Amino acid sequence: EAGVVQSPRYKIIEKKQPVAFWCNPISGHNTLYWYLQNLGQGPELLIRYENEEAVDDSQLPKDRFSAERLKGVDSTLKIQPAELGDSAVYLCASSPDSTYEQYFGPGTRLTVT
Amino acid sequence: GQQLNQSPQSMFIQEGEDVSMNCTSSSIFNTWLWYKQDPGEGPVLLIALYKAGELTSNGRLTAQFGITRKDSFLNISASIPSDVGIYFCAVRNDYKLSFGAGTTVTVRA
Numbered sequence: 317e318a319g320v321v322q323s324p325r326y327k328i329i330e331k332k333q334p335v336a337f338w339c340n341p342i343s344g345h346n347t348l349y350w351y352l353q354n355l356g357q358g359p360e361l362l363i364r365y366e367n368e369e370a371v372d373d374s375q376l377p378k379d380r381f382s383a384e385r386l387k388g389v390d391s392t393l394k395i396q397p398a399e400l401g402d403s404a405v406y407l408c409a410s411s412p413d414s415t416y417e418q419y420f421g422p423g424t425r426l427t428v429t
Numbered sequence: 430g431q432q433l434n435q436s437p438q439s440m441f442i443q444e445g446e447d448v449s450m451n452c453t454s455s456s457i458f459n460t461w462l463w464y465k466q467d468p469g470e471g472p473v474l475l476i477a478l479y480k481a482g483e484l485t486s487n488g489r490l491t492a493q494f495g496i497t498r499k500d501s502f503l504n505i506s507a508s509i510p511s512d513v514g515i516y517f518c519a520v521r522n523d524y525k526l527s528f529g530a531g532t533t534v535t536v537r538a
Contacts, residue, residue: 320471325469347524356530358517358519358527358528358529358530358531359472359526359528360528361525361526364524372524407471407472409471411524414523417474417477417521418474418526419474420471420472420473421471422469422470423469423470423471425469
């Protein structure tokens with residue numbers, strides 16, 4: 317069974333530029349999560365989707381961050397415009413539903429210069 | 430988010446050693462999890478604990494869910510070089526995971 321797929325794996329951009337990350341969850345997993353992981357810390361939840369609905373986006377900085385999961389399968393997380401402090405690893409995770417444990421993708425490492 | 434105190438922050442292992450790390454919380458949780466993260470990869474679930482006092486093994490890894498439901502420990506027996514990485518404890522409250530800051534395990538030269 318294929319795991320959670322994320323792309324790109326690495327991204328370097330200049331501040332004020334837009335950037336987008338893509339995630340394809342494990343087949344059949346209805347719940348999808350985006351996490352932010354700063355250096356030396358554990359992941360922190362940004363947003364949770366149940367199918368195509370964002371059911372918890374309370375930790376998503378909505379002034380510059382947006383996410384979508386239009387068909388309830390793959391998802392895109394966007395930052396516009398990026399700031400220096402956005403440099404981090406962005407992790408996607410999925411689970412069959414929210415009562416099951418989560419499986420993480422390899423992450424996208426973003427560097428904003 | 431919920432603060433988990435994970436210790437030690439880092440440790441050095443020598444092949445064959447047994448190592449131990451723990452995680453404490455000021456609040457009670459009903460699910461404790463241990464993840465490992467290798468460089469450039471996402472966290473991988475090692476062990477999940479659902480019952481206070483539960484002792485669960487996964488190969489050379491053993492984890493226990495504290496009886497007070499406020500702590501957990503992870504033991505690695507007979508460590509091997511591929512055990513290096515960052516080990517995170519986490520607690521789950523409904524769907525929300527809260528992670529500790531991690532224990533970095535490296536090989537002693």
